Amino acid sequence: xxxxxxxxxxxxxxxxAGVAGxxxxxxxxxRGELICGVNTGLxxxxxxxxxxxxxxxxxxxxxxxxxxxxxxxxxxKYVPTSGQTRFTALGSGEVDLLARNTTWTxxxxxxxxxxxxxxxxxxxxxxxxxxxxxxxxxxELDGASxxxxxxxxxxxxxxxxxxxxxxxxxxxxxxxxAEGEQQFLAGACDAYTTDASGLAATRAAFANPSDYxxxxxxxxxxxxxxxxxxxxxxxxxxxxxxxxxLIAAEEYGVTSANIDELAxxxxxxxxxxxxxxxxDLGAMVGLDKDWAVNAIxxxxxxxxxxxxxxxxxxxxxxxxxxxxxxTQGGLMYAPPFR
Amino acid sequence: xxxxxxxxxxxxxxxxxxxxxxxxxSMTIQIVVLFLVMGFVGWLVDNxxxxxxxxxxxxxxxxxxxxxGYDIGNALIxxxxxxxxxxxxxxxxxxxLWVSFLGCIAATVLGVIxxxxxxxxxxxxxxxxxxxxxxxxxxxxxxxxxxxxxLLTEVAPSPNQYxxxxxxxxxxxxxxxxxxxxTNRYTAIPSIHFDRSLGSLDTALAPISLNFLAIxxxxxxxxxxxxxxxxxxxxxxxxxxVRPTTWWQNALIWLLxxxxxxxxxxxNPEEPVxxxxxxxxxxxxxxxxxxxxxxxxxxxxxxxxEIVRAxxxxxxxxxxxxxxxxxxxPSRTMRLVILPQALRVIIPPLISQFLNLTKNSSLAIAVGxxxxxxxxxxxxxxxxxxxxxxxxLMMLIYLVISLLISGGMNIFNNRVKLKER
Ligand SMILES: N[C@@H](CCC(=O)N[C@@H](CS)C(=O)NCC(=O)O)C(=O)O
Numbered sequence: 001x002x003x004x005x006x007x008x009x010x011x012x013x014x015x016x017a018g019v020a021g022x023x024x025x026x027x028x029x030x031r032g033e034l035i036c037g038v039n040t041g042l043x044x045x046x047x048x049x050x051x052x053x054x055x056x057x058x059x060x061x062x063x064x065x066x067x068x069x070x071x072x073x074x075x076x077k078y079v080p081t082s083g084q085t086r087f088t089a090l091g092s093g094e095v096d097l098l099a100r101n102t103t104w105t106x107x108x109x110x111x112x113x114x115x116x117x118x119x120x121x122x123x124x125x126x127x128x129x130x131x132x133x134x135x136x137x138x139x140e141l142d143g144a145s146x147x148x149x150x151x152x153x154x155x156x157x158x159x160x161x162x163x164x165x166x167x168x169x170x171x172x173x174x175x176x177x178a179e180g181e182q183q184f185l186a187g188a189c190d191a192y193t194t195d196a197s198g199l200a201a202t203r204a205a206f207a208n209p210s211d212y213x214x215x216x217x218x219x220x221x222x223x224x225x226x227x228x229x230x231x232x233x234x235x236x237x238x239x240x241x242x243x244x245x246l247i248a249a250e251e252y253g254v255t256s257a258n259i260d261e262l263a264x265x266x267x268x269x270x271x272x273x274x275x276x277x278x279x280d281l282g283a284m285v286g287l288d289k290d291w292a293v294n295a296i297x298x299x300x301x302x303x304x305x306x307x308x309x310x311x312x313x314x315x316x317x318x319x320x321x322x323x324x325x326x327t328q329g330g331l332m333y334a335p336p337f338r
Numbered sequence: 339x340x341x342x343x344x345x346x347x348x349x350x351x352x353x354x355x356x357x358x359x360x361x362x363x364s365m366t367i368q369i370v371v372l373f374l375v376m377g378f379v380g381w382l383v384d385n386x387x388x389x390x391x392x393x394x395x396x397x398x399x400x401x402x403x404x405x406x407g408y409d410i411g412n413a414l415i416x417x418x419x420x421x422x423x424x425x426x427x428x429x430x431x432x433x434x435l436w437v438s439f440l441g442c443i444a445a446t447v448l449g450v451i452x453x454x455x456x457x458x459x460x461x462x463x464x465x466x467x468x469x470x471x472x473x474x475x476x477x478x479x480x481x482x483x484x485x486x487x488x489l490l491t492e493v494a495p496s497p498n499q500y501x502x503x504x505x506x507x508x509x510x511x512x513x514x515x516x517x518x519x520x521t522n523r524y525t526a527i528p529s530i531h532f533d534r535s536l537g538s539l540d541t542a543l544a545p546i547s548l549n550f551l552a553i554x555x556x557x558x559x560x561x562x563x564x565x566x567x568x569x570x571x572x573x574x575x576x577x578x579x580v581r582p583t584t585w586w587q588n589a590l591i592w593l594l595x596x597x598x599x600x601x602x603x604x605x606n607p608e609e610p611v612x613x614x615x616x617x618x619x620x621x622x623x624x625x626x627x628x629x630x631x632x633x634x635x636x637x638x639x640x641x642x643x644e645i646v647r648a649x650x651x652x653x654x655x656x657x658x659x660x661x662x663x664x665x666x667x668p669s670r671t672m673r674l675v676i677l678p679q680a681l682r683v684i685i686p687p688l689i690s691q692f693l694n695l696t697k698n699s700s701l702a703i704a705v706g707x708x709x710x711x712x713x714x715x716x717x718x719x720x721x722x723x724x725x726x727x728x729x730x731l732m733m734l735i736y737l738v739i740s741l742l743i744s745g746g747m748n749i750f751n752n753r754v755k756l757k758e759r
Contacts, residue, residue, distance in 0.1 A: 083720070084716060084719075084720050087723060091393060091723075107723075108723075112723035113393050133498075142614065143616055143618070144614070144615040144616070145615060145616060150716055150717055151716070151717065151720035151721070155408050155717070156721065158409075159419040160407075160419075163419065170411055171408075171409045171410070172411060172523070172706055173411065173717075175706070183491070186492060186522060187496035188491050189523075230393075230394065231393070
């Protein structure tokens, strides 16, 4: 008797349990808000200002997706995630989208069951040292204490690099960029290593940025891409094509300033399709006709976002480099909108 | 007198008796609760399985055999990034045990001293101890750990301050006794070096130096001999009433053999040397470890002090008065009369403090000391994405550690507790 009741209870529980909903788009629309996982604070990529308004390169992706899906880029809730918590936050459904300096790797894509949408920044791992240490190359770091953020590709690359070069090092594990910054400034480590873009952003926030140098060696490939959960193809498509819409907009010269004008006057069929003047690409992913218009209006096209958040005119001062349009010798290349 | 009302049992069993009859009620409640608990557990397990399925994940521990790929700063056993996640787990576990062990010792020593001093008749001393207890136990231990680390990193110079300037022949900071260097990363202390080595024994865990083993064996032998000497002294005392002096014999037995062995092996300290960025040769005790250890010990000592104070106060005053009346000296009164009775009260709560300290050691991640939480529950979990596996395994390990500690302490408790007749 005991057993049958137990089985009964089990079946009841089975019915009640329910599986986490697969249709993220419906969830987001019903909620009226996009929940976006960002980093805990890296000026230029994602950081809140004094009023709690988030801005940055990664934040702009969140806002573009909110624009495309909800028609309002401000309808985003930001959830700060550390290197350690980000994948759990995404996997458990706590966030709809992870836009957080996250490298697209084989095991994350397959074993961790993530779906990387489209690379929005081609990066690589670098080192930062104090200028007065006299170090000019990563090859001179034998025996150094190095600060690394745990739960990142960074710590694995570092181990590989030092082994390949027959050097030793003392890892100083930190949990967030802020902690790494503090340890590095206090001199607890000789070098700080992370994505080169992250180093530039971190350095820009120092009191005396010029006292620190970023070494020329780039020891890894870090394609950073917004990620979503595996198993929801529609949502993956939406995020992926929102990123491509921003990239394509730059290629075709569509900016936040001229977009309304262009929508009326352009003869270019590709732009017409992108902006929903012709055909209905939006419907194919369950969105409105003007999804891309709303995405681009949020913060402008890819080039505008880059220039405003991390570009050469900002304190972070990153050059476009690999992240220039393919027409300019970079790797930014959006597939055709048709 | 065959009327039914007083004899309900004759009416047979009614279902309502399960609730209203006190003979059955407790049984009913227990069974209902059992089913509820089983149902809840079943629901949890089922929900987990379904969600894992929905995510396309399975539940297996094969990742423990895969290459870890990351480095660990302070490993007690040989470790490098080519070893497995299982080995990294072991490194983390040993770090947890090591800091907990040293923490329990320091907290107990400190706690006993503070607890006793708090009962001191000296007003100032007693007040100061009260302040210590109140300050340390009322601020979260995480903050103490962070404060300790901040102090160590901000106050101490960086290793390159010890660099000797080629032109002036002087360094900005010099080493203590030319052998200890406090830095903002670690404290460099001399390590022990033997000129002659007996070789080493390779075990799966770590190579054990035979020199070390030899010293341990000699000390063990000394211990047995002193025990025999003391036993003999007691016998003589029982027979003659006079206890022979044994202290110099004991001292000799302890020191002489060890001294001979280490001289033969050619012991000498290996002083830390600054080479490149860091000190090498000696042993570097990392600040993360010291901060964690100090934070845990200082915090837990406050609780232990209260336990010790309560234990001593629980022994009635009449006991010490009676002991004095029998002519026992105060120190003996403490050792033979008060402490054995106080321990009975002290040990059970002390066990929970040891357990607390051990579990609190998982805050190590805050200072970057890679313990079990940092390796298995941190980097391994994150790099392999095996959240459920890693967390359940980690919980299991902490559970086993805690059970072992309380089991061991219970044995000790049974030995010291008052044997009542
Ligand atoms: N791209 C690497 C590293 C990502 C990472 O943690 N980046 C740092 C600096 S570029 C960061 O975002 N830190 C901000 C924070 O701690 O919240 C990865 O995906 O593992």
